[in-house]
Amino acid sequence: MSDAELVLRSTRVITPGGTRAASVAVADGTITAVLPYDAPVPGAARLTDLGDDVLLPGLVDTHVHVNDPGRTEWEGFRTATRAAAAGGITTLVDMPLNSLPPTTTVDHLRTKRRAAAEAHIDVGFWGGVLPDNVEDLHPLHEAGVFGFKAFLSPSGVEEFPHLGQEELARSLAEIAAFDGLLTVHAEDPHRLAAAPRAAGPRYADFLASRPREAEHTAIALLLEQAERLGARVHVLHLSSGDALPLIAAARADGVRVTVETCPHYLTLTAEEVPDGASAFKCCPPIREAANRDLLWQALADGTVDCVVTDHSPSTADLKTDDFATAWGGISGLQLSLPAVWTEARGRGHGLEDVVRWMSARTAGLVGLDARKGAIAPGRDADFAVLAPDETFTVDPAALQHRNPVTAYAGRTLYGVVKSTWLRGRCVVADGEFTEPKGRLLTRPR
Missing domain, CATH: 3.20.20.140 (Metal-dependent hydrolases)
Known part of the structure; x- marks a missing residue:
């Protein structure tokens, strides 16, 4: 983990091998290691402790x-x-x-x-x-x-x-x-x-x-x-x-x-x-x-x-x-x-x-499973952070798609997305967005 730029730590990380407490190391937008929860954080890396929120791919x-x-x-x-x-x-x-x-x-x-x-x-x-x-x-x-x-x-x-x-x-x-x-x-x-x-x-x-x-x-x-x-x-x-x-x-x-x-x-x-x-x-x-x-x-x-x-x-x-x-x-x-x-x-x-x-x-x-879809070394550091036991009531005016129409209006749902990360960069947290940095993908050869 010595080359890590970012470490995300949670008591609940969903990996291909199951859910466990872990520290996920990221460098250059890629997951470099999934380590024990209490693994030491190198001095150059930024630690984000997610507590009991679940870290999903x-x-x-x-x-x-x-x-x-x-x-x-x-x-x-x-x-x-x-x-x-x-x-x-x-x-x-x-x-x-x-x-x-x-x-x-x-x-x-x-x-x-x-x-x-x-x-x-x-x-x-x-x-x-x-x-x-x-x-x-x-x-x-x-x-x-x-x-x-x-x-x-x-x-x-x-x-x-x-x-x-x-x-x-x-x-x-x-x-x-x-x-x-x-x-x-x-x-x-x-x-x-x-x-x-x-x-x-x-x-x-x-x-x-x-x-x-x-x-x-x-x-x-x-x-x-x-x-x-x-x-x-x-x-x-x-x-x-x-x-x-x-x-x-x-x-x-x-x-x-x-x-x-x-x-x-x-x-x-x-x-x-x-x-x-x-x-x-x-x-x-x-x-x-x-x-x-x-x-x-x-x-x-x-x-x-x-x-x-x-x-x-x-x-x-x-x-x-x-x-x-x-x-x-x-x-x-x-x-x-x-x-x-x-x-x-x-x-x-x-x-x-x-x-x-x-x-x-x-x-x-779509053939992206070498880079996407799992928290594992070599995959893109794409994450969702979820509070699975928290609830919210759907307000159409609070949704981000262009027109506030939804079949879920007024429903109370479990699971609050606290933040979303794209290749190790937080793109939205608590409703605040960074500038667009998505990439245009093509089918893997």
């Missing part, structure tokens, strides 16, 4: 819609990364929509990277798959995107159309040829078209318009294509427990599939959504309490790999009380850790589980 959120450039009034990199940092997230991967232009060519990726120049945390990018951009996929891969995003049903924005089955097969074959990763919004458009139309403020009507069968059918078709091509696929924002046996069976047969779900599916239920409260609207939708239990069981048994926010904000005027026309998306960056922790602790899970779902496995999904 910084969270890695691989599903975020920043919307910048083009829809910056919805969100921007500066505000999104402030919210992320305030919530203990130190790395995010930005989705290719709802920005203008979408990240579907190398030129558009360059535009996106320029927009992200002032970020408080590290930022990477997904590329987008459209019906007509197969020739752009390998250049985007070579330019460093972490993988690709496609919709199997309408995306909600006209500049990012969904793929038909032939277009999916063609694009997935191209991506499989260079062993890329395709992430998929899996709802079947035919099942959606056949469902009752949502109109008006009743949440029950909106829920009926996005049936579980739409997810199940689309996932089945995706898994068939992945098995045929030997391709890597990732099911985005799973909300329906009905698809879990299908996914488990495919994985047992060797299909290369991973699955995520989101805090809102794990913590909110259809029964509690008030009519007209479109802050709760997302696609696929928040489902019933019994379905939520299935998702928790799938996290526990490993059928669902990880938890990400799918932060998808908009301006407040787009969140009308008509579920048919309101923008569908949950703003959750700042609250994802306390929301998941609140529900997890009540179900008997520990913070080690939360770290596995929201940091280690997400880092692994």
Whole structure:
């Protein structure tokens, strides 16, 4: 530890080997050692004693819609990364929509990277798959995107159309040829078209318009294509427990599939959504309490790999009380850790589980696990400091994302993020931010 510049000490440090009292030494932005709690501190190092607050690896959120450039009034990199940092997230991967232009060519990726120049945390990018951009996929891969995003049903924005089955097969074959990763919004458009139309403020009507069968059918078709091509696929924002046996069976047969779900599916239920409260609207939708239990069981048994926010904000005027026309998306960056922790602790899970779902496995999904996702020597010194037994009540006006809309308004949550550190530098502590120093990341070669 003689070369350490910084030592963070806590009675509770979550490491790959478990939670223990430790001193974590940092030099040049990298963890150099995880030592006994009472290890001597070299004279040149700065000691930060965290007491009984828990030192976690910084969270890695691989599903975020920043919307910048083009829809910056919805969100921007500066505000999104402030919210992320305030919530203990130190790395995010930005989705290719709802920005203008979408990240579907190398030129558009360059535009996106320029927009992200002032970020408080590290930022990477997904590329987008459209019906007509197969020739752009390998250049985007070579330019460093972490993988690709496609919709199997309408995306909600006209500049990012969904793929038909032939277009999916063609694009997935191209991506499989260079062993890329395709992430998929899996709802079947035919099942959606056949469902009752949502109109008006009743949440029950909106829920009926996005049936579980739409997810199940689309996932089945995706898994068939992945098995045929030997391709890597990732099911985005799973909300329906009905698809879990299908996914488990495919994985047992060797299909290369991973699955995520989101805090809102794990913590909110259809029964509690008030009519007209479109802050709760997302696609696929928040489902019933019994379905939520299935998702928790799938996290526990490993059928669902990880938890990400799918932060998808908009301006407040787009969140009308008509579920048919309101923008569908949950703003959750700042609250994802306390929301998941609140529900997890009540179900008997520990913070080690939360770290596995929201940091280690997400880092692994995008190939960043050599640098991110764990408190271990050689990893980036990215940390969140959490007071897990403290509570707070969510005040939308106190959130850092651009528009003060949240489905968690008024909820009391466990877990107060005291500070967040990026490569050994404190980026926010007790609500006070330093200047943005995040880096733009590319896929490891």
